[in-house]
Amino acid sequence: MIKTKELSFIILVAMYTTSCMNQSIAINLDIPSQVSSLFEKRIFLRITPEFANFTYRHPHQQSLLVDIGTAQSFLFKKITKKLFAHVRTDELSHSYTPDIIITPELTNIELSKPSESGLTSYECRLKYMVLITTKEHTINHNILAYSRTPKLNKNENQVISELLSQCIRNIASKLEIKLLKLANEV
Amino acid sequence: MKSNLFFTLSLIMFIAGCMKQYPNLSPSVEKKVNNVSKIAIIKKTDRGIFQAKEDFFITCLTKELREKNFIIISDKEFRDHTFPFFESDEATVNVEPSIDILQNKLLQKKMNALGVDYIIWVSGRIDYSDKVGAMSCTLGLYGGGCYGYTSQKDQSNIQAEIWHVARKKLLSYNTAAASGKSHLFAFILPIPIPSDSQQRSCKELSRSVLIEIFKNLSG
Numbered sequence: 001m002i003k004t005k006e007l008s009f010i011i012l013v014a015m016y017t018t019s020c021m022n023q024s025i026a027i028n029l030d031i032p033s034q035v036s037s038l039f040e041k042r043i044f045l046r047i048t049p050e051f052a053n054f055t056y057r058h059p060h061q062q063s064l065l066v067d068i069g070t071a072q073s074f075l076f077k078k079i080t081k082k083l084f085a086h087v088r089t090d091e092l093s094h095s096y097t098p099d100i101i102i103t104p105e106l107t108n109i110e111l112s113k114p115s116e117s118g119l120t121s122y123e124c125r126l127k128y129m130v131l132i133t134t135k136e137h138t139i140n141h142n143i144l145a146y147s148r149t150p151k152l153n154k155n156e157n158q159v160i161s162e163l164l165s166q167c168i169r170n171i172a173s174k175l176e177i178k179l180l181k182l183a184n185e186v
Numbered sequence: 187m188k189s190n191l192f193f194t195l196s197l198i199m200f201i202a203g204c205m206k207q208y209p210n211l212s213p214s215v216e217k218k219v220n221n222v223s224k225i226a227i228i229k230k231t232d233r234g235i236f237q238a239k240e241d242f243f244i245t246c247l248t249k250e251l252r253e254k255n256f257i258i259i260s261d262k263e264f265r266d267h268t269f270p271f272f273e274s275d276e277a278t279v280n281v282e283p284s285i286d287i288l289q290n291k292l293l294q295k296k297m298n299a300l301g302v303d304y305i306i307w308v309s310g311r312i313d314y315s316d317k318v319g320a321m322s323c324t325l326g327l328y329g330g331g332c333y334g335y336t337s338q339k340d341q342s343n344i345q346a347e348i349w350h351v352a353r354k355k356l357l358s359y360n361t362a363a364a365s366g367k368s369h370l371f372a373f374i375l376p377i378p379i380p381s382d383s384q385q386r387s388c389k390e391l392s393r394s395v396l397i398e399i400f401k402n403l404s405g
Contacts, residue, residue: 032269034296146276173270180292 024055025064025157027071027164031078031172038085039183044098045080045089047073056109060116066164068109072128075168076104079175083183099186103131107142111160114151121148122159124167130175134186141178145170223303223399224257226264230309230347231274231281242384243310243344243391250392259302267300268293282307288354302351306395310344312384321372331374341365342383344391348398358398362391 321334366383
């Protein structure tokens with residue numbers, strides 16, 4: 001017969017363990033926000049709910065979750081608002097006719113740990129397909145980022161968070177360069 | 187007694203004579219150099235990737251140049267100010283940008299705002315070889331300790347690529363190498379004596395970097 005104290009202890013341990021599992025890793029973004037010259041173009045950034053709420057689940061470790069949606073939405077909003085004076089991300093209304101419509105889509109995400117790859121580093125790969133529609137044409141622009149970080153004496157979640165932060169910063173730099181070119185062309 | 191003194195003096199003279207002499211920069215030159223330069227020291231990520239020791243070279247070179255009153259901009263600060271142009275891109279072959287990037291008008295504006303005169307790309311690596319000796323540690327009821335001796339040779343190689351920002355050209359490519367040996371003695375307690383090869387190669391490189399900058403200023 002299990003005593004009440006022991007039972008409550010077991011329940012507490014079980015609750016603690018389950019609460020620690022399935023914790024989504026948040027990414028601390030490190031995208032510099034120095035002021036750029038703003039272009040007077042009207043932009044509509046189409047962020048779908050799937051894109052904004054996307055959570056990565058590691059294929060070999062189901063408890064490893066990463067909140068990518070928040071980070072990627074922030075990245076696209078930050079870069080477009082940094083470059084363009086008029087950016088809308090909510091509904092597209094009749095009164096607002098955008099010069100450029102940007103629709104990002106995450107097409108590939110890979111995260112590998114040293115225990116899986118046999119390497120000495122953690123690796124991440126991100127690939128976005130950005131659909132850019134202007135009045136004249138529509139283009140599909142692919143942005144690819146790869147980063148790796150050595151196995152350090154840090155908490156694994158922290159290493160993954162920093163690694164993805166690097167990867168997203170890389171995507172941000174490529175997106176900014178692309179949009180700068182586009183703004184000068186359109 | 188006399189012969190001992192003579193021998194000691196001879197030895198000191200010999201050692202002093204063997205020490206490598208480096209050209210000293212004249213005070214006027216130092217003054218001129220000091221008036222000018224703001225230098226960004228950046229880690230070149232496509233060489234010696236994940237060499238944690240590379241940070242040592244950057245810290246050391248930064249210290250050496252700061253002692254000469256240069257204003258040093260760190261890697262992070264520089265990359266943040268020049269974002270998105272100096273982001274290392276491992277997804278493609280060209281991990282770091284080529285010097286042509288200095289032609290970009292927007293980057294030029296950012297560089298002018300930051301006031302950088304030179305960019306120094308630093309990369310380095312340390313190769314270890316010939317580990318000799320043996321050491322054993324024991325722990326018993328009445329205590330424990332380590333006994334033995336080991337040593338390991340190493341070679342530090344450091345490279346610096348200097349870009350002249352205003353002229354948009356590669357000023358020079360400097361390298362420095364030094365070999366050393368680290369020792370570990372143990373008699374109850376282990377006593378490590380680290381190799382000084384990193385320090386020496388860094389000092390040599392900072393001298394050659396200073397000479398290059400001086401040449402550029404006087405030329």
